[in-house]
Amino acid sequence: MRFFRLFVIGLLFIGFSRGETFQQVLDRALKESPYIKSLENTRKVAAGEIKGAKLLPNPELSLTFGRLYSQTDSGVALTDFSISQPLMLWGTRKYAVEKAKVFQKYMDAYIETLKREFTGQLYIKFFTALYMLKSKEIAEKNLQISKNTFEFIKESYSLGEESRINFLRAKREYEKAKMEYQKASLEYEKALKELSATAGFDVSSVEGKLSRIPHLKDINPDEIPSIKALISQIEELDKNIRLQKALAKPQISVEFVGGEDPVDLGKYEFGIGISSTLPVFNRNQGEIIKSSAKKSALQQELIYRKKQISSRITSIKKAFQLYKKQLNTVENEILPQLEEGMKLAEESLSLREITPFEFYNWKREYIQTLLYRFELYYQIHSAYGEYIKIGGAQ
Secondary structure (H helix, E strand, C coil), rough: CCCHHHHHHHHHHCCCCEEEEEHHHHHHHHCCHHHHHHHHHHHHHHHHHHHHHHHHCCCCEEEEEEEECCCCCEEEEEEEEEEECCCCCCCHHHHHHHHHHHHHHHHHHHHHHHHHHHHHHHHHHHHHHHHHHHHHHHHHHHHHHHHHHCCCCCCHHCCCCHHHHHHHHHHHHHHHHHHHHHHHHHHHHHHHHHHHHHCCCCCCEECCCCCCCCCCCCCHHHCCCCHHHHHHHHHHHHHHHHHCCCCCCCCCCEEEEEEEECCCCCEEEEEEEEECCCCCCCCHEEEEEHHHHHHHHHHHHHHHHHHHHHHHHHHHHHHHHHHHHHHHHHHHHHHHHHHHHHHHHHHHHHHHCCCCHHHHHHHHHHHHEEEEEHHHCCCCCHHHHHHHHHHCCC
């Protein structure tokens, strides 16, 4: 019986199937995903804000046409005009530009936050598909073992060397293995569809090493995009408060006026005037109070977010250590014993020293341990995907 040896050899090729790697899927998604394209278009909003803040207000033109009537004259046409240019005094233009630039910093950090979340989700979906592929490959090998065992027992039964109950048990195990393989195939196809939906294009197959454990790098919380976005929001509100205080002061406009002399028709008079708002009611005070309240709220949220992220990173690192410890036990202690046991079970079944029932118990425990090993690797990659979402990986 060579099926167990063939099974072990087949496992060595797990992870070398043809398909797209995560880096290939990610690179393509960052270029083709409609979601990523929408984020890049959103970035243009900040550029528009800066351009608008740098420009002076448009001048205002006023034209007046009229007719002067008297008892002896039917009327004389009169024309008056004025051009008024608002001035950006008290640093209003400077504060508006600074606010717009800070808004751009916020948009950059906000978009980077969403891109990290997208990358983390894509990472989880990819390694879910890869895990399902490994599960399918193990199910296929399990099917081959069950088939070979069934054929061996079937032949022995036909020669009268095996009981009918063992023949029926072997047949049932074979049918069960076929259903498990079909289920694993469906789960893999489902995972590919979910990966394709996230990536924004069709991914027909994946490849990679599930056993390659990523490294968790230490990060500065202030460098996490979501934290940088909050800091920029606070800074933007501070700039807005300064802008509103400047706007609360009298706003000056320079005016150039001209009009036709009503006595000496055909001649025009010109002059320069200055107009100003009167900050009697100080309507900007409401915006200042609102911005100050938002700033205080965001400062408290910043403290909360930093603690929350720090807690999540600690949990991920603890999970990493736990999964790696369990993997070490499975790979260095449990699996070697089960592999040795499977070889003995194979030989013993061939010599009729154990029953098929005992052999299937060994096989079932061995297959379940292999699946558990890959599940531990999958849990590590899932945790790493959450780490990417936080902003802990480039």
